[in-house]
Amino acid sequence: PLPPLKDLHCYIRSYKSHRLLRRRIVTLTPRITSHYTIFPRDKDPRWEGVEMERFADEADVVIVGGGPAGLSAAIRLKQLAKEQEKELRVCLVEKASQIGAHTLSGACLEPSALNELFPDWKERGAPLNTPVTEDLFSILTEKHRIPVPMLPGLPMNNHGNYIVRLGHFVHWLGEQAEELGVEIYPGYAAAEVLFHEDGSVKGIATNDVGIAKDGSPKDVFERGMELHAKVTLFGEGCHGHLAKQLYRQFNLRENCEPQTYAIGLKELWVIDEKKWRPGRVEHSVGWPLNRNTYGGSFLYHLNEGEPLVALGFVVGLDYTNPYLSPFREFQRWKHHPFVAKTLEGGTRIAYGARALNEGGYQCLPKVTFPGGMLIGCSPGFMNVPKIKGTHTAMKSGMLAAEAIFPKVTAEDPASETAGLHIPEYEDNLKKSWIWKELYAVRNIRPSFHNYFGLYGGMVYTGVFYWILRGKEPWTLKHAGLDSAQLKPAKECTPIEYPKPDGKLSFDLLSSVALSGTNHEGDQPPHLTLKDDSIPVANNLAIYDGPEQRFCPAGVYEYVPLETGEGMRLQINAQNCVHCKTCDIKDPSQNINWVVPEGSGGPAYNGL
Amino acid sequence: MSRVLVGVKRVIDYAVKIRVKPDHSGVVTDGVKHSMNPFCEIAVEEAVKLKEKKLIKEVVAVSCGPTQVTETIRTALAMGCDRGIHVEVSGKDYEAMGPLQISKIFAALAKKEEASLIILGKQAIDDDCNQTGQMTAALLDWPQGTFASEVTIDGEKVKVVREIDGGLETIKISMPAVLTADLRLNTPRYATLPNIMKAKKKKIANMKPADLGVDMVSRVEVLRVDEPPTRLAGVKVETVDDLVAKLRANGTI
Numbered sequence: 001p002l003p004p005l006k007d008l009h010c011y012i013r014s015y016k017s018h019r020l021l022r023r024r025i026v027t028l029t030p031r032i033t034s035h036y037t038i039f040p041r042d043k044d045p046r047w048e049g050v051e052m053e054r055f056a057d058e059a060d061v062v063i064v065g066g067g068p069a070g071l072s073a074a075i076r077l078k079q080l081a082k083e084q085e086k087e088l089r090v091c092l093v094e095k096a097s098q099i100g101a102h103t104l105s106g107a108c109l110e111p112s113a114l115n116e117l118f119p120d121w122k123e124r125g126a127p128l129n130t131p132v133t134e135d136l137f138s139i140l141t142e143k144h145r146i147p148v149p150m151l152p153g154l155p156m157n158n159h160g161n162y163i164v165r166l167g168h169f170v171h172w173l174g175e176q177a178e179e180l181g182v183e184i185y186p187g188y189a190a191a192e193v194l195f196h197e198d199g200s201v202k203g204i205a206t207n208d209v210g211i212a213k214d215g216s217p218k219d220v221f222e223r224g225m226e227l228h229a230k231v232t233l234f235g236e237g238c239h240g241h242l243a244k245q246l247y248r249q250f251n252l253r254e255n256c257e258p259q260t261y262a263i264g265l266k267e268l269w270v271i272d273e274k275k276w277r278p279g280r281v282e283h284s285v286g287w288p289l290n291r292n293t294y295g296g297s298f299l300y301h302l303n304e305g306e307p308l309v310a311l312g313f314v315v316g317l318d319y320t321n322p323y324l325s326p327f328r329e330f331q332r333w334k335h336h337p338f339v340a341k342t343l344e345g346g347t348r349i350a351y352g353a354r355a356l357n358e359g360g361y362q363c364l365p366k367v368t369f370p371g372g373m374l375i376g377c378s379p380g381f382m383n384v385p386k387i388k389g390t391h392t393a394m395k396s397g398m399l400a401a402e403a404i405f406p407k408v409t410a411e412d413p414a415s416e417t418a419g420l421h422i423p424e425y426e427d428n429l430k431k432s433w434i435w436k437e438l439y440a441v442r443n444i445r446p447s448f449h450n451y452f453g454l455y456g457g458m459v460y461t462g463v464f465y466w467i468l469r470g471k472e473p474w475t476l477k478h479a480g481l482d483s484a485q486l487k488p489a490k491e492c493t494p495i496e497y498p499k500p501d502g503k504l505s506f507d508l509l510s511s512v513a514l515s516g517t518n519h520e521g522d523q524p525p526h527l528t529l530k531d532d533s534i535p536v537a538n539n540l541a542i543y544d545g546p547e548q549r550f551c552p553a554g555v556y557e558y559v560p561l562e563t564g565e566g567m568r569l570q571i572n573a574q575n576c577v578h579c580k581t582c583d584i585k586d587p588s589q590n591i592n593w594v595v596p597e598g599s600g601g602p603a604y605n606g607l
Numbered sequence: 608m609s610r611v612l613v614g615v616k617r618v619i620d621y622a623v624k625i626r627v628k629p630d631h632s633g634v635v636t637d638g639v640k641h642s643m644n645p646f647c648e649i650a651v652e653e654a655v656k657l658k659e660k661k662l663i664k665e666v667v668a669v670s671c672g673p674t675q676v677t678e679t680i681r682t683a684l685a686m687g688c689d690r691g692i693h694v695e696v697s698g699k700d701y702e703a704m705g706p707l708q709i710s711k712i713f714a715a716l717a718k719k720e721e722a723s724l725i726i727l728g729k730q731a732i733d734d735d736c737n738q739t740g741q742m743t744a745a746l747l748d749w750p751q752g753t754f755a756s757e758v759t760i761d762g763e764k765v766k767v768v769r770e771i772d773g774g775l776e777t778i779k780i781s782m783p784a785v786l787t788a789d790l791r792l793n794t795p796r797y798a799t800l801p802n803i804m805k806a807k808k809k810k811i812a813n814m815k816p817a818d819l820g821v822d823m824v825s826r827v828e829v830l831r832v833d834e835p836p837t838r839l840a841g842v843k844v845e846t847v848d849d850l851v852a853k854l855r856a857n858g859t860i
Binding site: 055057093097098100101167168171185188206209210219220222224225270306349513514516517518603605606 | 620621622623624626629637638639640642794795796797799800801803804
C-alpha cells in the first residue's frame with residue numbers, strides 16, 4: 001500500500017535536458033530538502049505575514065571568516081589605521097562558536113608571513129612551541145618502509161618551520177585582532193551576499209535563526225542582520241559557499257582551471273612518552289593508496305608538555321573508484337608497522353576533517369570584483385608539494401588590507417561602483433612571494449597524472465623541480481572537475497577494508513563524536529539537494545552512493561524505504577563537520593552545502 | 608515593581624567529549640568549547656519574559672568565575688537582561704567553587720540589590736549538583752519554587768507548577784523567592800547579532816567575593832577524577848542452565 005500522501009511528494013521530472021538521464025521518471029521520493037535556498041519563502045504560504053525586515057549596520061570593512069587569512073587582513077588594517085592615525089571600523093563574522101573551533105590543519109607553519117605581521121610574535125606569546133628538528137619522508141608498502149632523503153631544496157623540507165596546533169594559533173590571532181579593536185563576532189555565519197543596485201557587493205547578511213526542520217518559521221524565528229561595508233573580504237577557507245556564488249556572479253573563473261581538491265582527515269593522540277620525539281615531522285606516500293590515487297600521510301610530534309602527536313591522511317578528491325573511503329584508508333594506514341609502533345599504547349583524543357586545495361597556480365581565479373575580494377584558501381594559495389597554505393593565506397590577507405586601506409580611508413574613493421573595486425590587490429599578489437612560490441611548484445601536482453601515477457610524479461619532482469625550480473617553460477594541466485572523475489561502480493572493484501580494532505583504528509561514529517560537532521536539530525538540513533530524487537536515481541544507481549564513503553562524518557546514509565522496495569537517502573545533518581567534501585565530490589553536483597545556524601559545527605580544540 | 612537576579616554559569620558545551628586531565632585532578636577545560644548552561648538559558652528567558660510582560664522592572668545577570676564568564680554574561684544581556692554583575696573568582700578558588708559558595712554570593716547580592724526574585728537553572732550540566740537554588744533560599748530564609756515548568760506572578764505571590772517524580776505540583780509562594788528553571792519552562796530565544804552589539808554597551812559591574820563578605824573556602828576536597836570504566840563486553844548464553852552456571856562461577860549467586 002502507498003504511504004499517506006501527506007508524507008510523500010511525487011516528483012515527475014523530465015530529464016531530457018539533464019545531461020545524466022534522458023527519460024521521464026515518476027519517482028516517489030520522501031522529501032529531504034526544505035531549505036529556503038531551494039524553496040524560496042516568498043512563494044511559501046507558511047511565511048505569509050512573517051516580518052522579514054532586517055536590522056542593518058555599517059562598517060568600513062566586513063570580513064567573512066575568522067581564519068588565518070581573515071584575521072591577518074583585519075589585523076593589518078588596524079595596524080595601518082594605528083600607524084596613520086585614522087579611524088576604521090572592521091567587523092569580522094565567523095560561523096564557529098569561538099575563533100579556532102572550525103580550524104583544522106597539519107600543521108607545519110612557515111613563519112614568513114607571521115614575521116611580517118608581528119615581528120615580535122614570540123614576546124606576544126604566539127603558540128609556536130615546536131621547532132621542526134627532524135624531517136622524515138617514506139614510501140610505504142604494505143609491510144615495509146622505503147626512506148626518501150629530504151634534501152634541502154625539495155619543497156617538503158621543513159627546516160626553520162614550526163609544528164603548530166593551528167586552532168590555537170588562530171585563536172591567538174583572534175586575541176591580537178581584538179586588542180587592536182577589530183569587532184569579532186563568532187557564532188554568526190554569513191549566509192547571504194548583499195548587492196547594490198549597480199551589482200557591486202554591498203556586504204553580507206548573517207543567518208536567520210528559528211526555522212524548523214520542515215522549513216516553517218518557529219516562535220523564536222528572527223532574521224539575520226545585514227552588515228554593509230565599502231568592501232567585503234571573503235575568507236571562508238577551502239570551497240566557501242558564498243565564494244561559490246561569487247564565482248558565478250562575477251565570472252571569476254573564466255580564465256583558470258576548475259579547482260581540484262583533497263580531503264584531509266586528522267587525529268590527535270596522546271602517546272607513550274618513550275615513543276615521543278618532539279619536533280619530528282614524518283610524511284609518507286604509497287600504501288594503502290594505489291599509485292594512481294594521490295594522497296599520503298603526516299605525523300607530527302608536538303612539544304607542548306604532553307606527549308602529543310598530530311597525525312592524518314590526505315586523499316586527492318580526483319580519485320576514480322567510488323568504493324574508496326578516505327576515512328577507512330586513514331584508519332587502516334595506522335596499522336602499518338612504522339605508524340603502529342608510535343601509536344601503540346596511546347589514546348586518541350581528537351578527530352576532524354576538512355577539504356583542502358590542490359590546484360595551485362593553474363586554478364587561481366580573479367580575486368577582486370566590485371565591492372569585494374577573495375582571500376586565503378578560498379581562492380586557494382596553498383603550496384601543494386609543501387603542504388602549506390597558512391603562510392600564503394596570511395600574506396594574501398595582509399596584501400588585501402594594504403590595497404584596501406588607502407581606498408577606504410580616502411576622502412573620495414573615486415569608484416565607479418558603490419562597492420569599491422580594488423584591483424590593486426590582485427596586482428600586489430602577482431608581485432609578491434606568493435605568486436613566485438606557487439608558480440615554481442605549479443607542475444608538481446599535475447605531474448601525477450601519468451601512467452606511473454605517484455612514481456611518475458616523484459620522478460618529475462626530483463628531476464625538474466629540484467634542478468629547475470619550476471623554471472621549465474610549460475604548465476601542466478589538472479584532470480578537470482573532481483566530481484567528474486568517478487568511474488561507474490560496475491567498472492570498479494569494491495575495496496576490502498579491515499574492521500576497526502578499537503585500539504589503533506576506530507569506527508566512524510565514535511570518531512565523529514570526538515569532533516564535538518553538533519547542530520540545532522530542528523533546522524532545515526544545510527546539505528541541500530537541488531533535486532531530492534537524484535541521489536537514488538543517479539548517485540546510488542551508477543556510483544553505489546559514494547557520499548556514504550567520502551563523507552568523514554557519516555552524514556549520508558542510504559537506508560531502505562520504510563514501505564515497499566528501494567532505498568532513500570538519509571541526511572544526518574547534525575553530524576556535519578563542515579569539511580565541504582560532499583559539495584566538491586558529488587558526481588551529480590546536486591549537493592549544495594549552505595551554512596547552517598551559526599555556532600553549529602565542530603568544536604575543535606587546537607586541531 | 609521588582610528586580611530579578613538571574614544566575615548564568617559558563618560550562619563545557621554539552622556536545623563536547625570530556626577528557627580527564629593526565630594528573631586526574633579534574634577535566635581538561637583549556638581551549639574547550641564552553642557555552643551557557645542550558646538551564647540557565649531557560650532561567651534568563653523566563654526573567655526576560657516577565658520583564659516584557661511588565662511584571663518586573665529590571666533583570667540583572669550574574670556569573671561567578673574568571674574573565675571568560677563575561678562572554679556568558681554578554682549572551683544573557685543580548686537575550687534581554689539589563690545589566691550584568693561579574694563576581695571574579697579565578698585559580699584554585701574557581702576550581703573548588705561549588706553550590707555553597709555560589710549561594711552565599713547570591714544571598715549577599717540579593718540583599719545588596721534588593722532583589723525580589725532569584726531565578727536560577729535547576730542544575731548545571733557539569734557538576735549536576737542541583738543545590739544552588741535550594742541553598743540560596745535557605746540562606747535567605749526565602750520560599751523556593753524549584754523544577755519550575757510554569758511561573759505566574761500574581762500580585763505579591765508567585766504560582767509555580769513544579770515537575771516532580773509523580774507528575775506536576777502547583778504551589779503558591781510569597782515574594783521574595785528563589786525559583787529554579789526546569790526544561791519545559793520555556794524555549795530560550797536566540798542571542799542575535801544586533802542584540803550582541805547592543806549588549807556591548809550594557810554595563811557589567813565587577814566585584815570580588817570578599818566585597819560581598821563571602822569566603823570562598825571549600826569544605827569539599829576533590830581527591831581524584833577518573834573516566835568511567837570501559838564497559839565490558841556482554842556474554843551471550845544459550846540456556847538458563849548456562850546462565851545459572853555463569854552467575855555461580857563469578858560469585859553473584
